[in-house]
Amino acid sequence: MLYIDLSNKKALVTGSTRGIGRSVAEFLAKAGASVAITGRDNSRAEEVAREIAQTYRVEAFGVAMDMSNETSIKEAYSQIESRWGGVDILVNNAGITKDKLFLRMSLQDWEEVIKVNLTGTFVITSLAVKAMLKNRWGRVVNISSVVGFTGNVGQVNYSSTKSALIGFTKSLAKELASRNITVNAVAPGFIETDMTSVLPEDLKQSYLKNIPLGRFGKPEDVAGAVLFLCSDYANYITGEVIHVNGGMY
Ligand code: NAI
Numbered sequence: 465m466l467y468i469d470l471s472n473k474k475a476l477v478t479g480s481t482r483g484i485g486r487s488v489a490e491f492l493a494k495a496g497a498s499v500a501i502t503g504r505d506n507s508r509a510e511e512v513a514r515e516i517a518q519t520y521r522v523e524a525f526g527v528a529m530d531m532s533n534e535t536s537i538k539e540a541y542s543q544i545e546s547r548w549g550g551v552d553i554l555v556n557n558a559g560i561t562k563d564k565l566f567l568r569m570s571l572q573d574w575e576e577v578i579k580v581n582l583t584g585t586f587v588i589t590s591l592a593v594k595a596m597l598k599n600r601w602g603r604v605v606n607i608s609s610v611v612g613f614t615g616n617v618g619q620v621n622y623s624s625t626k627s628a629l630i631g632f633t634k635s636l637a638k639e640l641a642s643r644n645i646t647v648n649a650v651a652p653g654f655i656e657t658d659m660t661s662v663l664p665e666d667l668k669q670s671y672l673k674n675i676p677l678g679r680f681g682k683p684e685d686v687a688g689a690v691l692f693l694c695s696d697y698a699n700y701i702t703g704e705v706i707h708v709n710g711g712m713y
Contacts, residue, residue, distance in 0.1 A: 550595020653709025
């Protein structure tokens with residue numbers, strides 16, 4: 465029987481207290497990986513880590529890492545480093561939206577989204593790849609979005625970050641390949657989480673009409689693709705994007 469064994473791996477998933485990030489952390493834990501759970505709120509991160517440790521019998525710990533703040537990212541990562549010496553797997557999942565039509569979008573709306581989705585990803589990846597380079601093994605998975613490919617009304621800021629993550633993925637993949645570090649992206653379509661729960665019902669129904677599989681995605685649909693990319697079955701895949709969108713694009 466084939467199985468995925470990540471039991472000697474340490475994984476960091478950003479924004480893993482809920483939604484897609486939490487599901488990714490659970491899938492990695494199910495495969496035996498130790499996981500660092502991060503989010504803005506320390507006690508929430510610790511609570512989720514406790515639940516994961518109990519359920520999957522792996523090492524899990526929570527730490528506050530605010531992806532909009534370089535100092536917070538560095539402080540949190542130094543805690544992870546002092547515990548583990550570094551990580552083998554980094555999943556850049558944390559992301560926010562600040563949807564507005566372009567003509568109403570302020571510089572602040574633009575900068576806030578860039579800061580979390582893109583600059584935060586740059587900062588944590590720069591730190592996390594150090595141990596991977598030393599170990600000559602690593603996995604980086606960036607969570608992009610279908611709108612990084614299609615664009616979307618009201619999401620000039622958000623979709624720009626999600627397209628940029630594709631350039632980030634492909635360039636970094638080329639730079640790190642010689643050290644056996646793969647860098648890939650997963651681009652989810654419409655996934656049922658807190659992020660999409662706030663959308664008006666009529667808008668959701670119009671999205672649904674364009675999904676050939678006839679349903680919205682679940683966080684686990686995305687987590688499965690991330691787990692595959694972190695596994696040995698994806699050893700020869702780098703600079704790639706897996707679309708998880710029910711066929712909508
Ligand atoms: P969510 O809103 O449920 O979760 C986002 C996660 O990011 C949360 O854990 C939140 O605490 C964290 N986060 C937000 N700002 C943060 C900050 N400053 N510092 C640290 N953590 C922060 O959203 P969801 O849907 O789980 O999104 C996860 C990723 O998937 C995001 O990058 C999102 O852009 C992407 N995505 C989601 C889709 C969807 O339909 N839900 C579609 C395509 C991509």
